[in-house]
Amino acid sequence: MTPSVARNIITIPKARAKRVRTRISYMNDEQLERFLTAAKEYGPREHAMFLFAVSHGARISEVCNLRIADIDFKNEQIHIARLKGSLDSTQSLLRVKGNALFNEAAAFKEWLAVREPDADNFVFNSQKATRLDRVSAYRLFKKIAKRAGLPETLQNPHTLKHTAAMRLVHGAQMRS
Secondary structure (H helix, E strand, O other), X not given: OOOEEEOOEEEOOOOOOOOOOOOOOOOOHHHHHHHHXXXXXXOHHXXXXXXXXXXXXXXXXXXXXXXXXXXXXXXXXXXXXXXOOOOOEEEEOOEOOOOHHHEHHHHHHHHHHHXXXXXXXXXXXXXXXXXXXXXXXXXXXXXXXXXXXXXXXXXXXXXXXXXXXXXXXXOOOOOO
């Protein structure tokens, strides 16, 4: 670092603070199953919402932006409009044989059967029949995570994105 001189005062630039990298928080299989069970007990919207998030590694804003037209039940596919520079994609709906908790098509159908219509056809709308906002979704996630007995480090919806990524890394991707 080179000192600079201004009016006979020498100043030395401060060293940049090193960013401390925190450990990535993600759920193990048992925690994920406990969380999704608690979400399903909370309601069909929350089960479908958070199952979608972990199945496709979706951010909470991507979950809130999902529209009914993005779901293709006939071909069992879903279109995900990504944010933050990620590429949009079309993926298969999740279905794990022998575990109804991980049947994405059934979760969506159960929610859509009782969902109040809204003008924009967002899949996850609020009680006022408007698009669910990310802050409300965050609060729901935190409440359900507490109910499931998850530690504080796992009470953020972004952990579902990390959980999806780590399941891929560890080769434990839920298979249909």
